[in-house]
Amino acid sequence: MTLVSHYKSSRCAISFELFPPKTAAGMDALAKSIEQLNQFSPSYFTCTYGAGGSTRDTTLDVVEKVKELTGLPVASHLTCVGSTVEQLESFLQDAASRSVDYIVALRGDPPQGSDQFEAVEGGFRYANELVELIHDRFPQFSMAVAGYPEVHQEATSAKSDLENLKRKVDAGADIIITQLFYNNDDFYRFRDACVAEGISVPIIPGILPVTNFKQAxxxxxxxxxxxxSTLAKTMSQNDDPKYQFNVGVDHARNQTLNLIENQVEGIHYYVLNKSEAAAKLLNGLELAAG
Structure with a gap:
């Protein structure tokens, strides 16, 4: 089953993004969250990949655990940061041996302390190069790439950002998952711009519920x-954790309802390894695996 196949249903498919826990206790807590999230019939789960390969093994441990608990397809993130082509290929071979289904192919953020990305010797400078490698050498992996409704912070313009996105799609990406956003109009403008650019793959909005204003x-x-500004004003007037949680979740739920009304093919939720916010905002909504 490819990533695209999840979005051919008339229903809005959902997926969840996790990150690798640092401790055994964190992994146990994550397992409980996965079980709760699985009640909402997601299409698949993804797991992030630390800068410079810092969570390489743990990322694959997490996706293996998710597959064991849910029986669902799983996706591992993979970035170009700090890795040679040989190291990237080694990771992909390991992912294939562990029955990973999909790859979220990313350039990755600059290393901590730097504001500029620099490829290592023998590595890739751009995400489209990674996409091309996977497409050519590991065709068993269906791929997602990142899109930016409010424009990537390093892009010189919205047009150049879209041109870069199209290069990733043309290199073999199957779907686009967007960076988080809190104003749906930003997503709709981005979606229209993608269509005008000739991008025809599914564009899946990414939603992160605000549960703590300072963290957000x-x-x-x-x-x-x-x-x-309205969300910021409402949340900043009361620092009670329960109040902030409820306001933020209500905003994410309203985003979800509006996205469904505007016929998105799916929604990807950044859950930060916790299930409470996603469970509350999804409770009672008619969403299911595509």
Missing amino acids: ERIASMCKAEIP
Whole structure:
């Protein structure tokens, strides 16, 4: 089953993104979250991949565990950061041996302390090069790539950002999963621009519920995502954790409902390894695996 096949149903397919825990206790807690999230019939789970390969083995451990617990397809992230082509191929061979289904192919962020990406000797500089490698050498993997509704922070313009995205799609990407956003109009503008650019693969919006305003501000600043002024004002007026959780989840639920009304093919949720927010916002919605 390819990634595209999940989005051919008339229903809105959902997926969840996890990250590798640092401790055994974290892995146990993640297993409980996975079991709760699985009740919402996701199409697949993804797991992030640490900068410079710092979580390479743990990422594959997580996706193996998810597959064991759910029986669902799984995707591993893979970045170009700090890796030679030989190391990337080694990871992909390991992923294949562990029955990973999909790869989320990314250039990756610059190493901590640097504001500029630099390829290692013998490595790749651009995500489309990684996509091309996987397409040519590991065709068993269906691939997702990243899109940026509010423009990638290193892009010189929205047009150049779209041109780069099209290069990734033309190199063999099957779907686009977007960076998080909090204003759906940003996504709709991006989707229309992709169509105008000749991009025809499924474009899946990525949603991260705001459950802690300070944390949301930090994450949003890292990826240059704007938090709507009304949401910021409402959340900042009360620092009670339960209040902030409820306001943020309600916003994400309203985003979800509006996206469904505007006929998105699926939604990808960044759950930060916790199930409570996603469970509350999805409860009662008619969403199921595509």
